[in-house]
Amino acid sequence: MARIELDRVTVRRETADGDLLALDETDLTLTEGRIALIGPNGAGKSTLARLVNGLVTATSGTVRVDGLDVAREGREVRRRVAFSFTDPKAQLVMPTAGEDVALSLRRSHRDPGERREAARKVLARFGLAGLGDRSVHALSGGQAQLLALAVVLATDPDVLVADEPTTLLDLGNARRVGDLLLGLDQQLLLVTHDLELATRCERALLVVGGRVAADGSAAEVVEHYRSIA
Numbered sequence: 001m002a003r004i005e006l007d008r009v010t011v012r013r014e015t016a017d018g019d020l021l022a023l024d025e026t027d028l029t030l031t032e033g034r035i036a037l038i039g040p041n042g043a044g045k046s047t048l049a050r051l052v053n054g055l056v057t058a059t060s061g062t063v064r065v066d067g068l069d070v071a072r073e074g075r076e077v078r079r080r081v082a083f084s085f086t087d088p089k090a091q092l093v094m095p096t097a098g099e100d101v102a103l104s105l106r107r108s109h110r111d112p113g114e115r116r117e118a119a120r121k122v123l124a125r126f127g128l129a130g131l132g133d134r135s136v137h138a139l140s141g142g143q144a145q146l147l148a149l150a151v152v153l154a155t156d157p158d159v160l161v162a163d164e165p166t167t168l169l170d171l172g173n174a175r176r177v178g179d180l181l182l183g184l185d186q187q188l189l190l191v192t193h194d195l196e197l198a199t200r201c202e203r204a205l206l207v208v209g210g211r212v213a214a215d216g217s218a219a220e221v222v223e224h225y226r227s228i229a
């Protein structure tokens with residue numbers, strides 16, 4: 001697993017109401033395979049998650065992935081750390097599902113024929129066999145989320161940061177996507193309001209008001225959150 005380190009990281013944002021401390025002098029070392037970030041709306045979970053691949057920049061402090069400084073070695077970090085958004089359509093850019101996966105494979109498979117074949121295999125692995133020619137707009141919410149995950153995982157990153165990947169899904173698809181995420185070989189940093197899913201992780205961080213209010217085994221931290229919510 002990768003080693004994700006936050007060293008006195010603060011994220012300060014300017015808003016119409018003045019400065020906001022989205023994350024306050026946070027120190028963390030994350031090495032577990034499955035880590036959940038839970039907590040109330042606006043607590044700073046997405047901010048913390050986005051720091052790990054440079055989508056958010058620290059106002060002060062350092063974020064490192066396997067020793068690489070996210071602020072200075074962002075390209076190298078983003079090769080190792082994939083990010084998936086709550087709304088899969090935010091990251092599906094090509095006309096068809098197959099082309100979207102093929103785009104991710106352009107570096108690893110230079111030959112177009114081989115690339116198409118590799119894309120077909122990736123789709124099958126994510127339960128999307130036969131949907132390669134389907135417009136991404138004609139996929140169900142569950143299929144679109146699976147495709148978005150297939151697209152970011154096709155490059156074989158070391159870490160997946162997933163920001164509320166099941167929030168827009170019905171019960172069946174949420175379970176399917178949740179099972180897939182928890183079964184990945186990659187290290188998973190999962191932002192979620194689904195406390196059952198969070199409980200299945202090894203470690204959970206409860207974020208409240210820009211601070212890590214509890215950190216420990218997922219079962220204990222979820223229990224604590226339930227007791228104060």
Ligand SMILES: Nc1ncnc2c1ncn2[C@@H]1O[C@H](COP(=O)(O)OP(=O)(O)OP(=O)(O)O)[C@@H](O)[C@H]1O
Nearest residue numbers: 013014015020022040041042043044045046047048
């Ligand atoms: N681009 C931005 N500009 C200014 N403030 C922002 C921006 N993004 C987030 N914030 C603020 O930073 C704080 C933390 O937001 P963040 O999205 O990290 O919370 P969250 O815990 O992920 O919330 P949610 O569960 O609602 O998604 C909030 O007060 C939010 O309004």
